[in-house]
Amino acid sequence: MTDRALVVVRAGALTTVQDEGRPGHAHLGVPRSGALDGRAAALVNRLVGNPPGAAVLETTVNGCSVRPRSAVTVAVGGAPCPVTVEGRPVAWGAPVRVPAGALLDVGTVVSGVRSYVAVSGGVAVDPVLGSRSTDLLSGLGPPPLTDGTVLPLGTPEALHARVDAAPQPAPPAELVLRVTLGPRDDWFTPAALRAFTSRTYRVSPASNRIGLRTEGPALERARPGELPSEGMVLGAVQVPPDGRPVVFLSDHPTTGGYPVIAVVRAQDLPAAAQATPGTLVRFVGKPAR
Structure with a gap:
C-alpha cells in the first residue's frame, strides 16, 4: 500500500x-x-x-x-x-x-x-x-x-510557492450578479423584469452545489404553461413556479423546463459559492424593456 x-x-x-x-x-x-x-x-x-x-x-x-x-x-x-x-x-x-x-x-x-x-x-x-x-x-x-x-495522492511536480500569505477576496457581504437577460425573458411581465433587476433578494438556506436559491419578490409570468425541456448552461437563472430565481451552479442539470430569465456572467459565480444564507443578492443587467 x-x-x-x-x-x-x-x-x-x-x-x-x-x-x-x-x-x-x-x-x-x-x-x-x-x-x-x-x-x-x-x-x-x-x-x-x-x-x-x-x-x-x-x-x-x-x-x-x-x-x-x-x-x-x-x-x-x-x-x-x-x-x-x-x-x-x-x-x-x-x-x-x-x-x-x-x-x-x-x-x-x-x-x-x-x-x-x-x-x-x-x-x-x-x-x-x-x-x-x-x-x-x-x-x-x-x-x-x-x-x-x-x-x-499524486507525486509532487514542483516546489511550493515561497510566500507568507496570498491575497484572496473576502466572501461577499452583498452578492452582485451581472446578468444578460434571456433567452426566455419574454415569458415574464415588464413589472417582473423591472423587479428582477432592481429589487434585492437573499440567499436561501436551500442553496447547494446544484443551484443558489433565492428568497424575495416572486416574478410574474406573462404566459401560462411550461416549456419543453431545453439545454441549461452554467449561470442560467431559472425561475420555477414559485417565482423565485435559482442560479445554476456547477452540478446543475443539463436540461430543464422552467424559463431562464437571464444568465449570470461566469466571473461572478465564484462569489456565489461563498455567499452564506441571508446574504443580499442583486441581479444587475440593462434596464428591462
Missing part, C-alpha cells in the same frame, strides 16, 4: 473531491461539476506547486480533518477558517508542511461557505470522463467523503 495517501479522520458536513470539472459532456446528460469557487481552488494548488487543474478537497462550513501517511505540503483557502496541525495553529492561505501521521484540521469557516484544501501532488482518485470531481447530481466521480476514507 502506498504511503502517498490521506486518511479522512473527520469528513465534516460535506467534503468532496473537486478539480476543474468535466465540461463538454452536456449532450450526454453529464453536468460539468468542478470546484464552485474555481479561483480559490486554483490558488491553493499554485501555493503547493500543483497545476491549476489538480484535484483538491472542497469543504462546506465546518471543514474536515485528514492525516497524511507521508509528509506533504498543504494550503487552505477559499472561505477563511482556522487551520491546525496536531492542534497547533498554522497559516491559512499559505503553504504549510504537514509531517507524516500528523493531523491537519480545517475548522469551521469564519465567513463564507466553502474552503479548499490542496495537497502537494493532488488528490489522485480515478478520473471519470476526464475529471476527478464529485458530481452530486449525477453521482459521477468519488462519493462525498466519509470518516475513514483513504484518498491516494
